[in-house]
Amino acid sequence: MTRWYEDISPGDTLPLGSHTFTQEEIIEYNLQYDNQYFHTDPELAKHSHFGSIIASGWHTALVGQRKLVDGLFAEEEKLRDEGREPGVSGPSPGINRMSFITPVRPGDTVEFELKVTDKRPSRSLPGWGLLFNRMKAVNQNGEVVYVAEFVGFTKLRDFRPTIRQRIMMWAARIPLLRKLLKR
């Protein structure tokens, strides 16, 4: 979400559009990153558990990530068009769970969506909040193919640091002090 932490509520949803996974794309992606036969070899994959090649879960997740970033940029532009100032979203400390539920097969069209499930101010980064988002991908038959629980930083608009926070934030700019503070 590119809005400020204060403007984001659990339940907010960002539709991210769809992507069709062609056989060529699946093979090309997996030759590079996940070259197991059930991702790259249509003939051998006929004898696999799935009966055809399937997209690597990583591939589905990465297409989703690109959709997500594009969606955030589009939201930012929309806010500017409306004369509103977009917030600042930061990096992600991780992903709590990624599940690949239904195989993605060549020709499948998958629809991605991000939904805010929870938020709280960050304990380690003053001025930032943590967003918990649920990524969901659904194929053309309505089957969920992939869900993931993302954690992301987003900035607070109305942040007034305490004196202690001011000192910590200033100290964190000095590499040696940053290392000490981390302990």
Add this chain to the structure above:
Amino acid sequence: MTRWYEDISPGDTLPLGSHTFTQEEIIEYNLQYDNQYFHTDPELAKHSHFGSIIASGWHTALVGQRKLVDGLFAEEEKLRDEGREPGVSGPSPGINRMSFITPVRPGDTVEFELKVTDKRPSRSLPGWGLLFNRMKAVNQNGEVVYVAEFVGFTKLRDFRPTIRQRIMMWAARIPLLRKLLKR
């Protein structure tokens, strides 16, 4: 792990080698999949939280996945060279947790390692076991940059299905019955 389920024990470790993340590679990867300025724009990134561009966590994870697959293939070849029959590893139903702990910066050399943490027979797929593996990546300063808990299927060598399992496995080959069984 490319060995049979029975031959794999918690604590088994597979070293996966290292990778140096160049600035060019980081930018190229992220222009494609995660085009946020702190991943793609060295000038703007100077003003970011990190003070330089950093690899996307996805990029680190995907380099790790490629290392993992290469490591599995190498293990398989080694087993064959020793005259042993490799096991069959299957797809992954998901990842329980992915954490990006320390940023990966241009020039960093990151060492990957997979460690088995637990295993149990699959409840949903007769003849297969579930492996719980911990992926860990450490940079040249000994800092952990990335950890993830992978779940993967691997085949049992000594599987004798019960009559009930035989019927279920046979029925699952028929698409319509498979759908009914899934419910």
